[in-house]
Amino acid sequence: MIIIDNPQNCCGCTACVSVCPRKAITMQPDALGFLYPQIDKDLCTNCGLCEKVCAFNENYEKSSDNILDVYAVRHKDIKEIEKSRSGAMFVAITDYILENNGVVYGAGYSDHFRVTHKRAVTKTERDEFRGSKYVQSELGSTFTKVYKDLKNGTLVCFSGTPCQVAGLRSFLKAQKANTEKLLLIDIVCHGTPSPYIWRDYLAYIEKKHKGKATGVSFRDKEDIGWTAHKESFIINNHKITTDTYTDLFYKHIMFRHSCKVCHFANTSRPSNITIADFWGWQNVDKDFNKDDKGVSLVFINSLKGKRFFEKVATSVNTIKTKLQYALQPNLQSPSIPNPRRMEFEIDYTRKGFIYVAKKYGNIGFICRLMQKYPIIAKIVWNVNDRIIKKLWKRRK
Numbered sequence: 001m002i003i004i005d006n007p008q009n010c011c012g013c014t015a016c017v018s019v020c021p022r023k024a025i026t027m028q029p030d031a032l033g034f035l036y037p038q039i040d041k042d043l044c045t046n047c048g049l050c051e052k053v054c055a056f057n058e059n060y061e062k063s064s065d066n067i068l069d070v071y072a073v074r075h076k077d078i079k080e081i082e083k084s085r086s087g088a089m090f091v092a093i094t095d096y097i098l099e100n101n102g103v104v105y106g107a108g109y110s111d112h113f114r115v116t117h118k119r120a121v122t123k124t125e126r127d128e129f130r131g132s133k134y135v136q137s138e139l140g141s142t143f144t145k146v147y148k149d150l151k152n153g154t155l156v157c158f159s160g161t162p163c164q165v166a167g168l169r170s171f172l173k174a175q176k177a178n179t180e181k182l183l184l185i186d187i188v189c190h191g192t193p194s195p196y197i198w199r200d201y202l203a204y205i206e207k208k209h210k211g212k213a214t215g216v217s218f219r220d221k222e223d224i225g226w227t228a229h230k231e232s233f234i235i236n237n238h239k240i241t242t243d244t245y246t247d248l249f250y251k252h253i254m255f256r257h258s259c260k261v262c263h264f265a266n267t268s269r270p271s272n273i274t275i276a277d278f279w280g281w282q283n284v285d286k287d288f289n290k291d292d293k294g295v296s297l298v299f300i301n302s303l304k305g306k307r308f309f310e311k312v313a314t315s316v317n318t319i320k321t322k323l324q325y326a327l328q329p330n331l332q333s334p335s336i337p338n339p340r341r342m343e344f345e346i347d348y349t350r351k352g353f354i355y356v357a358k359k360y361g362n363i364g365f366i367c368r369l370m371q372k373y374p375i376i377a378k379i380v381w382n383v384n385d386r387i388i389k390k391l392w393k394r395r396k
């Protein structure tokens with residue numbers, strides 16, 4: 001049975017839960033709301049399937065050793081770009097899937113803006129998946145739903161973080177599923193923040209502005225453009241723009257522990273197609289994104305990806321380019337965690353959201369030192385590792 005002796009070894013993909021024939025595993029939240037598998041030893045028969053299916057390691061299945069093609073992409077309809085995070089590549093592809101009786105899985109909302117993966121069969125349902133949600137999305141029973149769809153011969157597109165895509169791929173392989181009709185799309189991933197911090201921040205903003213949010217955007221490009229980053233909320237029919245959540249995001253202080261050792265921060269992708277923001281688009285064509293509405297970076301990682309990309313060629317403007325122009329930081333290494341990540345978690349557990357929001361408001365001195373001197377980063381990580389392991393053992 002799978003034993004997680006250090007939380008950084010589990011990305012929360014749910015492959016183990018989905019594969020367990022005895023339903024002995026459930027996902028349980030840690031202090032920041034990140035879900036981890038917990039095994040009911042009375043139900044477990046020690047079959048070993050959960051350990052075998054775990055793909056959060058260097059040996060995850062890759063679509064090809066080298067990215068086949070690299071593109072800068074913008075949807076031909078500017079309204080689609082305005083409603084999407086970058087150049088609306090996701091909408092272009094999933095329009096094709098839905099127009100061909102397929103289903104789309106992506107990150108949407110349940111309850112009151114809790115970020116969860118959902119299944120869409122119409123464009124209206126799919127539209128909820130547009131836009132980046134800077135929170136780890138809860139997968140629930142998504143993997144088994146995808147498996148059922150494939151069994152029924154349905155065309156399926158699954159989109160998510162690379163660790164979610166790798167987990168799904170591994171689960172489907174264990175089920176010996178026919179994946180001919182499955183298109184996998186992953187994003188380039190900077191790290192996923194805490195569900196509880198997002199929940200508490202939303203509650204804090206609502207209290208402050210005396211009303212319930214009826215809309216949220218983690219990165220609102222309507223007023224300030226694609227390059228800038230601020231979150232916004234619609235409360236009492238007014239838009240409120242803030243940057244506290246964004247600030248904590250870029251401090252790398254509320255990411256899941258596994259993001260520190262992410263195995264997917266490279267160009268060996270587990271998906272058929274990778275989508276991202278095209279930072280450095282100016283090197284391709286300085287006029288392509290003159291309006292700062294956004295441009296997608298697209299990697300075609302397999303022949304299947306190439307076939308789907310060709311199907312949507314008429315709805316997007318594309319420029320073929322070189323990988324060297326697209327190599328942003330998270331395609332080279334994982335995000336460097338804030339040295340106070342553990343302190344943040346402990347403070348949050350003891351004193352709550354408002355306390356940590358105030359205390360961790362600025363980029364710390366140690367963090368800057370770590371970025372400048374890798375040796376200091378190594379020492380701080382080693383100390384942090386020891387603290388994390390101790391606390392993890394105590395929790396169990």
Ligand SMILES: Cc1cc2nc3c(=O)[nH]c(=O)nc-3n(C[C@H](O)[C@H](O)[C@H](O)COP(=O)(O)OP(=O)(O)OC[C@H]3O[C@@H](n4cnc5c(N)ncnc54)[C@H](O)[C@@H]3O)c2cc1C
Pocket residue numbers: 083084085086087088089090091105106107115129130131132133134135136137159160161185187188189190191192193275276277278279296297328330
């Ligand atoms: C946590 C996170 C980290 C990111 N880090 C980077 C980065 O380092 N570099 C970069 O270039 N871009 C990053 N992005 C942005 C991402 O690359 C864009 O969403 C992508 O460019 C898609 O743009 P689009 O216009 O084609 O799609 P959109 O129409 O905006 O669609 C958004 C897509 O992202 C998926 N998605 C949104 N939120 C989540 C979530 N929480 N978990 C899983 N999937 C989600 C949806 O399912 C959908 O497929 C990140 C996004 C997220 C959510």
Ligand code: SF4
Pocket residue numbers: 001002019020021022023024025039043044045046047048049050051
């Ligand atoms: S060892 Fe087998 S039965 Fe036990 S939790 Fe893992 S998958 Fe389930």
Ligand code: SF4
Pocket residue numbers: 002004009010011012013014015016017037053054055056167
């Ligand atoms: S990474 Fe996925 S499969 Fe591995 S232990 Fe965590 S939830 Fe289970």
Ligand code: SF4
Pocket residue numbers: 011161162163164189190191192256258259260262263264
């Ligand atoms: S950074 Fe890596 S481990 Fe973290 S959510 Fe993204 S893909 Fe998963």
